[in-house]
Amino acid sequence: MFSKPKIIFYGFIFAMVIPLFAQTIDLPAIFIDTKQKCLDNKVIEKIPATMKVLDGATNNVADSAKGTLYDIGIKVRGQSSAMFPKPGYSIEIRDDKGEGTDVSMFGLPPSDDWVLHGPYVDKSMLRNALAYWLFRQAGRYAPRTKHFDLYINGVYRGVYVMVEKIKRGKYRVNISKLKETDIAGDSLTGGYLWAFDKVGTNTGGGGSNNQGGIEAEGFNTSDGLNVILHYPKKANIQKQQEEYLKKYLNDLEALFMNGKNGDGYEKYVDLASAVDYVLHQEITNNGDSYWCSFFLYKPKDKGGKDGKEFKEGKVTLGPPWDFNLAMSNGGMMGYGGGNSWQIESKGGSGGGMGGFGFGGGGMGSLKAPNWLIGLWKRSDYQDELKKRWAELRSGVWHTKVMDAYLDSMKTYLKNAADRNFKRWPNLGQNSGQGDTDPEPMKYCNGSGSSGMKMGMGGNNANTWDGEVEHLRKKMKERIQWMDQKFGFTEPANPVVTEPVDPSIHNPDWQHDKDTTETTDTSSQEKPLDLRMDDFSRLSPTNFFVVNGNHLEIHTSIGGTFALMDLNGSVLYKTRIKAGLTTLKIPSKATNKHWIATLNGKMLNR
Secondary structure (H helix, E strand, O other): OEOOOEEOOOOOOOOOOOHHHHOEEOOOEEEEEOOOOOOOOOOOOOEEEEEEEEOOOOEEHHHHHHOEEEEEEEEEEOOHHHHOOOOEEEEEEEOOOOOEOEEOOOOOOOEOEEEEEOOOOOOOOOHHHHHHHHHHHOOOOOOOEEEEEEEEOOEEEEEEEEEEOOOEOOOOEOOOOOOOOOOOHHHHHOOEEEEEOOOOOOOOOOOOOOOOOHHHOEEEOOOOOEEEEEEOOOOOOOHHHHHHHHHHHHHHHHOOOOOOOOOOHHHOEOHHHHHHHHHHHHHOOOOOOOOOOEEEEEOOOOEOHHHOOEOOOOEEEOOOOOOOOOOOOOOHHHOOOOOOOHHHHOOOOOOOHHHOOOOOOOHHHOOOOHHHHHHHOOHHHHHHHHHHHHHHHHOOOOHHHHHHHHHHHHHHHHHHHHHHHHHOOOOOOOOEEOOEOOOOOOOOOOOOEOOOOEEOOOOOOOOHHHHHHHHHHHHHHHHHHHHHHHOOOOOOOOOOOOEOOHHHOOOOHHHOOOOOOOOOOOOOOOOOOOOOOOOOOOOOOOEEEEEOOEEEEEEOOOEEEEEEEOOOOEEEEEEEOOEEEEEEOOHHHOOOOEEEEEOOEEOOO
């Protein structure tokens, strides 16, 4: 459902008269009013509030009353990050009846649920945005982001990041709706969206509030992993559906138990996603990898017209989530930045977390899935990792491509960073839980300190520019280490710089002829040019399949198809039309490593 926002024009400016409110800023701005209610991490349910949004190229804070007005529900989000003085928030856009309603934020596709990420321990303010951008560069969906200035109850809260919440939807995780009546046959097999995660992430307020344990949020697998259900939620899932998903995951785990090496895993796991996700967690050197904030989904076994387009809906890894302590940020619990494989430090049969020593209370379930560790140990999987690494590093993950992204963000955020660190003077300090807020949240009784101090983020540099350059330096060191491990040498210039479908970064949803979805799979009302449940790749209508010595190229746009080696030399080129094109792999490309391109951009398998 889409709603028209309320535009309010008042003849007076925002009530707080301080010099900051005379500023013209070069970021969007959001102004939240909690109606004199306390907004801290003790709030369990979202409290009603209003939100005004200024979204011009430049914005005058004094014009806040002219912003687009929304009714919202809001609460502090996260667990460890909820204890930061600059926490993140979850918001729901609500209609006049208090129900969730879909709206676009900063030009992003409409939804009712959004995350306001508060980069505090990540003093580059770029780690989450960079991580998600890298995953999208690989041709897969990751949450899109927009930086903005946040004000709550008239007080400037610093630079925040609007992040798409991971949820089922046409422009997010594009799996079919699972109806209450989908309890048998192919309809039962998907779609499911879950996370291997800590309990308390799907219920309660910020921090470690746990409203009922794993039974309130999901279930445990036979290997003891916490399955936190995100779609359908625990309260909405039918018994047959939960039992189906649990058995599916248990059957996958069984392939790697009792000395088994995982033969047959390809029937359960989408291999390409397992390759891309692991490479992404490793390139970002994510200390939280594999044991928490680990999202996965499973499409239906059949979909598209008469179920002919694809047959098996497999466990698909991603989208990625939560990178504020990744990329060599902070020294807590091994988050510093030493070079080793993250996946090799997250195993064990209990109390996982890379040997961090947590136990009891469900924490013993926090470890990498044994089936993923077992997959990592297989030679065929390692071969796929090396091949894909070479493709990504020769193109969309080339260091020059990453440099261009970081340079553009440095230019864009320069003035905003100055404002933020005047508000939060924590540069050069090991920051984290229990730090004092120089301007405590209004209407709360605290002093601005959230309790026991625990430094989590690094004291990497004394300037914001230095923080960004530290991030760049550590990313390149990590990349070079992985190059050495995979036996790869980066070419002088990238072969391709972006994926074939530009909508992965900026969806053109405004011109989509069909902006509705339906729970009736027999209806003709379906998303335009999208095959629901075939989201193992970015664009369900633009990809290729290797079938023996032939290529099957599927495209909705057509154009110039080419095979290029890792140094950019063209091995083969031809014009193709929209639809299906079958080609024999040319002799020049036989037994060589190549990248498939369409109109000069990377075409995914």
